Amino acid sequence: MRADKRRLEFLKQDAVQGFTELIGLKPVSMKPGRFVTRIKMSRRLAQQDGFAHAGLLATMVDHTAGYAAFTLAPEDHRILTVEYKINYLKPVSGEFIECRANVLKPGRQIMVCEAEIFSITGRKKLLCAKAILTMASVPGDRVKGPKMHLRSLETRV
Amino acid sequence: MRADKRRLEFLKQDAVQGFTELIGLKPVSMKPGRFVTRIKMSRRLAQQDGFAHAGLLATMVDHTAGYAAFTLAPEDHRILTVEYKINYLKPVSGEFIECRANVLKPGRQIMVCEAEIFSITGRKKLLCAKAILTMASVPGDRVKGPKMHLRSLETRV
Amino acid sequence: MRADKRRLEFLKQDAVQGFTELIGLKPVSMKPGRFVTRIKMSRRLAQQDGFAHAGLLATMVDHTAGYAAFTLAPEDHRILTVEYKINYLKPVSGEFIECRANVLKPGRQIMVCEAEIFSITGRKKLLCAKAILTMASVPGDRVKGPKMHLRSLETRV
Amino acid sequence: MRADKRRLEFLKQDAVQGFTELIGLKPVSMKPGRFVTRIKMSRRLAQQDGFAHAGLLATMVDHTAGYAAFTLAPEDHRILTVEYKINYLKPVSGEFIECRANVLKPGRQIMVCEAEIFSITGRKKLLCAKAILTMASVPGDRVKGPKMHLRSLETRV
Numbered sequence: 001m002r003a004d005k006r007r008l009e010f011l012k013q014d015a016v017q018g019f020t021e022l023i024g025l026k027p028v029s030m031k032p033g034r035f036v037t038r039i040k041m042s043r044r045l046a047q048q049d050g051f052a053h054a055g056l057l058a059t060m061v062d063h064t065a066g067y068a069a070f071t072l073a074p075e076d077h078r079i080l081t082v083e084y085k086i087n088y089l090k091p092v093s094g095e096f097i098e099c100r101a102n103v104l105k106p107g108r109q110i111m112v113c114e115a116e117i118f119s120i121t122g123r124k125k126l127l128c129a130k131a132i133l134t135m136a137s138v139p140g141d142r143v144k145g146p147k148m149h150l151r152s153l154e155t156r157v
Numbered sequence: 158m159r160a161d162k163r164r165l166e167f168l169k170q171d172a173v174q175g176f177t178e179l180i181g182l183k184p185v186s187m188k189p190g191r192f193v194t195r196i197k198m199s200r201r202l203a204q205q206d207g208f209a210h211a212g213l214l215a216t217m218v219d220h221t222a223g224y225a226a227f228t229l230a231p232e233d234h235r236i237l238t239v240e241y242k243i244n245y246l247k248p249v250s251g252e253f254i255e256c257r258a259n260v261l262k263p264g265r266q267i268m269v270c271e272a273e274i275f276s277i278t279g280r281k282k283l284l285c286a287k288a289i290l291t292m293a294s295v296p297g298d299r300v301k302g303p304k305m306h307l308r309s310l311e312t313r314v
Numbered sequence: 315m316r317a318d319k320r321r322l323e324f325l326k327q328d329a330v331q332g333f334t335e336l337i338g339l340k341p342v343s344m345k346p347g348r349f350v351t352r353i354k355m356s357r358r359l360a361q362q363d364g365f366a367h368a369g370l371l372a373t374m375v376d377h378t379a380g381y382a383a384f385t386l387a388p389e390d391h392r393i394l395t396v397e398y399k400i401n402y403l404k405p406v407s408g409e410f411i412e413c414r415a416n417v418l419k420p421g422r423q424i425m426v427c428e429a430e431i432f433s434i435t436g437r438k439k440l441l442c443a444k445a446i447l448t449m450a451s452v453p454g455d456r457v458k459g460p461k462m463h464l465r466s467l468e469t470r471v
Numbered sequence: 472m473r474a475d476k477r478r479l480e481f482l483k484q485d486a487v488q489g490f491t492e493l494i495g496l497k498p499v500s501m502k503p504g505r506f507v508t509r510i511k512m513s514r515r516l517a518q519q520d521g522f523a524h525a526g527l528l529a530t531m532v533d534h535t536a537g538y539a540a541f542t543l544a545p546e547d548h549r550i551l552t553v554e555y556k557i558n559y560l561k562p563v564s565g566e567f568i569e570c571r572a573n574v575l576k577p578g579r580q581i582m583v584c585e586a587e588i589f590s591i592t593g594r595k596k597l598l599c600a601k602a603i604l605t606m607a608s609v610p611g612d613r614v615k616g617p618k619m620h621l622r623s624l625e626t627r628v
Contacts, residue, residue, distance in 0.1 A: 018203040019210035046175040049302030053176035054238040055216020062212045081211040085242035085399035089419040093303040105403040145206030146250040242556035246576040262560040332517035333524035360489040363616030367490035368552040369530020395525040399556035407617040459520030460564040
């Protein structure tokens with residue numbers, strides 16, 4: 001129990017770094033198999049017509065579903081995105097964007113997830129995009145990310 | 158001819174604003190039905206393991222394919238993303254990320270595009286993701302983006 | 315009202331011909347925006363391991379979602395599939411296969427649908443696949459199918 | 472060498488049974504990482520407007536890509552479809568339908584494939600659909616298909 005809570009707390013912090021820090025992603029709730037995030041909309045996140053950029057919404061479904069999968073993975077595993085498909089139902093122009101993701105099928109190696117994007121203005125909440133995603137759960141020692149490498153690249157710049 | 162060139166020049170500038178300015182997207186070449194963009198990788202674009210965030214790559218395929226479609230659309234049309242699917246073949250950890258997109262099937266209302274993501278380090282260029290995308294070409298007067306609205310939102314903040 | 319009922323009755327019959335007759339597809343219920351179909355499983359519908367062929371399930375989601383879209387289209391329109399994506403969650407080995415589809419976002423030209431595949435044995439009903447689909451609603455006079463052509467081809471054989 | 476040839480010959484035969492026998496699928500060529508199949512079009516494979524049913528084309532991309540993956544899998548493995556996405560570019564009304572598939576990224580557990588559908592009439596060959604597919608390569612002893620079960624079901628009928 002307490003371990004679970006610690007794990008969720010860890011994931012909540014792990015979820016915001018690098019790109020997700022840049023876009024202002026905030027985890028708002030999570031439980032095993034579910035994850036919810038929000039972003040406050042601003043001009044720097046918009047595309048050429050002023051709507052939220054489709055890539056921003058893709059980032060939200062990817063990340064939120066990834067962390068929904070994380071909640072069901074062993075602690076020494078990492079989650080990598082295999083693929084996803086997203087349908088944009090309506091352009092997003094609300095004050096906040098919310099993404100709700102859940103694991104449709106858990107698995108040791110493969111997890112299939114769903115995610116929905118809502119545009120929120122005041123009390124109005126509109127479904128604007130829907131995605132199905134395939135995630136891979138991979139032992140951490142097989143994921144050698146280039147953290148150090150990136151740091152050194154930037155020092156050089 | 159000259160008109161075409163002017164159009165491509167317009168699209169090259171139009172492609173970088175808001176979210177794509179934030180992530181440092183640069184158009185590198187374009188011709189009717191094709192568009193190529195690049196990003197210099199940095200830590201603020203990475204996910205939790207230091208790789209380029211899957212959402213960043215999705216943003217690149219979305220935007221680059223969208224502008225490939227733009228090159229074939231009437232001047233008074235706007236391009237909106239209907240949907241896409243992206244498969245991640247390898248984690249991206251190069252110095253630069255390149256996206257190459259082309260229109261597989263042009264159409265008055267619907268354009269189907271393909272896009273590929275390459276990780277580039279020195280002379281090494283590695284195919285890391287592939288996407289198929291469906292774009293809608295929409296008369297500009299039917300796309301009322303919230304540019305003003307966003308500006309006023311931010312002034313309030 | 316009565317017109318609606320007549321329309322649904324027409325669609326129920328229209329849905330079973332050619333390929334869907336070959337695979338034994340049966341519409342089991344429908345209402346505006348929804349369509350449900352069933353197939354009795356048999357060896358001739360199986361793949362190499364004896365499970366229902368993934369292509370059979372794709373046919374069911376395609377057709378069932380297409381007719382869900384049909385229920386919301388003008389009477390003189392035809393529905394053509396733009397694209398879809400399907401995730402297979404579990405191999406299907408039940409006695410019956412059921413597909414439930416609904417329109418997620420209606421539209422004059424584009425309709426986005428969802429569909430689910432269930433494997434049914436006795437009272438056990440298992441979610442085995444899930445799809446998101448994009449359908450085009452097209453004026454009937456722009457869809458010139460090759461019915462006559464096919465008939466003549468077969469006479470020649 | 473000879474073993475490879477035997478393996479390909481086995482796959483060529485294995486590819487036609489059950490559902491693929493019903494639809495008249497014929498393997499026409501194969502080599503490691505590639506598979507090509509054909510179907511002669513007929514009315515019983517058509518949808519309501521006389522075109523090849525979208526589900527038939529999905530079956531072809533699924534099966535052809537699956538066997539392209541099979542050519543790279545260990546002999547004691549089976550291939551199961553994880554998911555795919557297919558875009559329909561043009562309705563298919565040719566005499567023959569050809570599907571060409573290749574493995575984009577081989578892997579021990581996951582293989583990503585591409586497949587294209589061509590409509591063929593005389594010497595005319597038209598690209599009509601394109602798909603990206605994710606396949607799982609699974610040890611054969613973990614795939615317990617219901618072959619016997621199906622046989623007994625049918626005896627009962």
